[in-house]
Amino acid sequence: MALAVALPALAARAEVPSPAELARKIDALVPSLIELRRDLHAHPELSNREVRTGALIAARLRKLGLDVRDHVAGNGVVATIHGGRPGSTIAVRADLDALPIAEPPGKPYASQNPGVKHACGHDAHTAIAVGVAELLWPLREGLAGDVRFLFQPAEEGAPAGERGGAIVMIEAGALDGPKPAAILGLHVLPKYEVGEVAVRSGPTMAVADRFVATIRGKKTHGAYPQDGIDAVAVAAEAVTALQTIRSRRVDTLEPMVLSVGRIQGGNRYNIIADEVVLEGTIRTLDEPLRKRVHALMREILAGVTAAHGARFELAIEETAPLTVNDDALTRRVQASLERALGAAHVHSVDKQMGAEDFGYYQRKIPGTFFFLGVANQRKGITAMLHTPAFDLDEAAIGIGVRAMSEAVLGELHVR
Numbered sequence: 001m002a003l004a005v006a007l008p009a010l011a012a013r014a015e016v017p018s019p020a021e022l023a024r025k026i027d028a029l030v031p032s033l034i035e036l037r038r039d040l041h042a043h044p045e046l047s048n049r050e051v052r053t054g055a056l057i058a059a060r061l062r063k064l065g066l067d068v069r070d071h072v073a074g075n076g077v078v079a080t081i082h083g084g085r086p087g088s089t090i091a092v093r094a095d096l097d098a099l100p101i102a103e104p105p106g107k108p109y110a111s112q113n114p115g116v117k118h119a120c121g122h123d124a125h126t127a128i129a130v131g132v133a134e135l136l137w138p139l140r141e142g143l144a145g146d147v148r149f150l151f152q153p154a155e156e157g158a159p160a161g162e163r164g165g166a167i168v169m170i171e172a173g174a175l176d177g178p179k180p181a182a183i184l185g186l187h188v189l190p191k192y193e194v195g196e197v198a199v200r201s202g203p204t205m206a207v208a209d210r211f212v213a214t215i216r217g218k219k220t221h222g223a224y225p226q227d228g229i230d231a232v233a234v235a236a237e238a239v240t241a242l243q244t245i246r247s248r249r250v251d252t253l254e255p256m257v258l259s260v261g262r263i264q265g266g267n268r269y270n271i272i273a274d275e276v277v278l279e280g281t282i283r284t285l286d287e288p289l290r291k292r293v294h295a296l297m298r299e300i301l302a303g304v305t306a307a308h309g310a311r312f313e314l315a316i317e318e319t320a321p322l323t324v325n326d327d328a329l330t331r332r333v334q335a336s337l338e339r340a341l342g343a344a345h346v347h348s349v350d351k352q353m354g355a356e357d358f359g360y361y362q363r364k365i366p367g368t369f370f371f372l373g374v375a376n377q378r379k380g381i382t383a384m385l386h387t388p389a390f391d392l393d394e395a396a397i398g399i400g401v402r403a404m405s406e407a408v409l410g411e412l413h414v415r
Contacts, residue, residue, distance in 0.1 A: 016142045016414045019339055023402060025135060030398040033131045036060075037397060038109035040123035044098030044116045047154035048164045050075040053096045053126070057151050060130060064137055066149075073168040077151040081136055083412065087145025088181035090411045091174075091365075092404060093358060094129035095122045095155035101388055119390045121188035121374065124397055126151060128186065128372075131401035132408065145412045150174050150183075155357055157319055166360035175364055182329050183367040184407050185358045186400060189349075190384055192373030194393040197337050197403055198349035199370035201330040205323035206255070206283040207290060208355030213238065213301060214313045215265075219274035228272040231265055234310045235276035239263070241300045249296055256293065257283040257353050283353045285322065321359035326366035333368045333407045339415065340406035341399065354385075368407075372400045 017025065045053050054075035062068040066079040075096065080089075103110050103117040111117045118124075129149050136147055152174075154164025175183075192198055215235045220228030239260050250256050258280065265276030282297075284290040294316055301312045337346045349371050358369050374392035375382050383389035409415050 016139050016409060019406060022135065022405060026131070026398050026401050026405070029131050029134055029401065033127045033397050033401070034394050036130060037123050037127035037394065040126060041109045041118045042112050044111050044113055044118045044123070045096070046100060046116055046159075047097040047156050048074050048158050048162055050096040050153045054151065054153065057096075057126065057130065061133055061149070064134060066133060066137065072174060073153060073172045074164060075153045076169055076172070076174070077149075078174050079133065079149045079151070081133065081140050081143065081147040083143030083145045083147070084141030085144040087143070087412055089146040089148055089178050090408050091148045091150055091180040091183040091361070092129055092132060092408060093150040093152060093183055093185040093361065094125040095152050096126060097122060097154055097156050099156060099386060101386070104388055107391070117388065119387060120156065120385050121390075121392060122155065124188055124374070124392055124400070125186065127397055128400035128404060131397065132404050135401060135405050136408070142414065143412055144414060147408055147412075148180060166357040170360060170364060175361070180365055182326070182411055183361045183365055184333065184404065184411075185356075185367070185369045186372050186404060187356065187369065188374040188385075188392055188396065189371040190375040190382060190390070190392070192347070192371065193375050193377065194373050194396045195341070195399060196345050196347060196373035197341060197370055197399075198347040198373075199325070199330060199334055199337065199368065200349050200351070201325050201327045203285045203322055203351060204325050204349070204369060205352045205354055205356050205359070206257075206285050207287075207318065207322040207359075208320040209282040209290070209294075209316050210319045211280055211282060211297070211314065211316045213278040213297075215276045215278070215305060216311045216313070217272070217274045217308070220272045222270035222272055225272050228274070229308060229310050231273045231276040231310060234305055234308045235263060235265065235278060237308075238301055238304045238312075239278065241304050242297060245293060245296045245300070250289065250293070254289055255283075255285045255351055255353060256289060257281070258293065258297075281319075282316070283355065285351055287322070320355035320357045321363065323356050323359040323369055324362055325368045326362070329366045329411075330368045332410055333370065336407040336410035336415065337370065337403050339410075340402045370403075372396055372403065
């Protein structure tokens with residue numbers, strides 16, 4: 001009797017299509033996913049403000065039938081496909097937030113929120129993850145394990161005085177019950193043409209630190225500088241001296257960046273400023289080097305300010321951790337990408353000095369983060385991330401769905 005019941009159940013179990021069949025199914029999804037990407041692009045929301053974006057994704061996946069938790073870490077969404085067979089849980093992460101960058105007019109899907117733009121491709125990341133969910137949902141009975149989608153707010157960094165991003169997602173239980181065996185993520189990269197992907201094992205994206213150096217002098221009338229300590233002059237010397245860390249104090253073969261992005265000080269043209277604030281970023285791929293750069297900054301600022309009778313304060317905070325791709329997982333993911341797109345289209349990416357908070361998940365579970373080509377020289381789509389002109393060839397959305405889906409299926413031992 002038990003055998004007679006079991007046999008029809010086995011016969012009814014869905015089989016996972018071949019890569020070629022999956023590609024045809026993805027082609028059918030692509031128009032809807034492009035429409036979703038354009039909707040998100042036209043309505044971008046800043047970090048920790050992704051109210052519409054989170055609600056839209058939660059509603060779409062809940063209607064599909066996924067197990068959905070919304071308002072995770074603020075505006076985040078965690079959605080799960082429960083496979084029909086026992087197995088591991090594999091997580092897929094996408095990010096929701098946009099940047100405070102004005103978008104030039106002209107495109108039909110241009111931002112309708114002044115001064116805000118999806119200039120880092122998070123709209124595409126989200127559309128791709130939704131596409132993977134829509135592709136795998138009908139195949140759930142054939143999946144050996146679960147697929148958990150993490151739609152994360154505030155990847156670009158929470159506003160001052162707020163917390164957000166991957167750390168808060170983890171605190172909110174995004175990796176709990178059961179803990180995923182692995183997490184996968186992708187990022188668009190205009191360095192590569194549409195149709196290409198790139199991945200590497202080990203350190204892949206830099207740890208990013210934000211620093212704020214405050215130079216304190218003595219205010220006086222601009223006509224009598226000898227009676228004060230000019231914080232502007234000291235700060236100018238400090239900016240130049242800090243660049244010698246890269247050019248003279250660190251091995252020239254070591255990847256490292258120190259950039260001052262903001263200088264603010266003074267209150268009138270004819271008053272010697274008593275305070276100047278320097279704000280910038282440090283990028284490294286090695287923890288010992290990172291600590292050495294921090295020490296060298298203090299040494300240089302101490303010397304420059306002392307030479308002028310000024311003082312300084314230096315605060316350094318981590319804004320994104322080192323992204324380190326797990327070796328064994330990455331080998332399997334690379335094989336899946338080659339199966340999906342062909343080995344000729346899968347490249348070994350150079351280490352990137354850009355940063356990602358995906359590394360916080362990798363501190364908890366094995367993870368692999370790979371890159372999706374979105375440039376199209378022929379169409380003039382070449383602008384870099386975080387610029388007003390950034391855009392992507394939307395053919396990359398279907399390619400991203402194919403690449404990520406095959407990586408997930410590989411980890412669920414379906415392939």
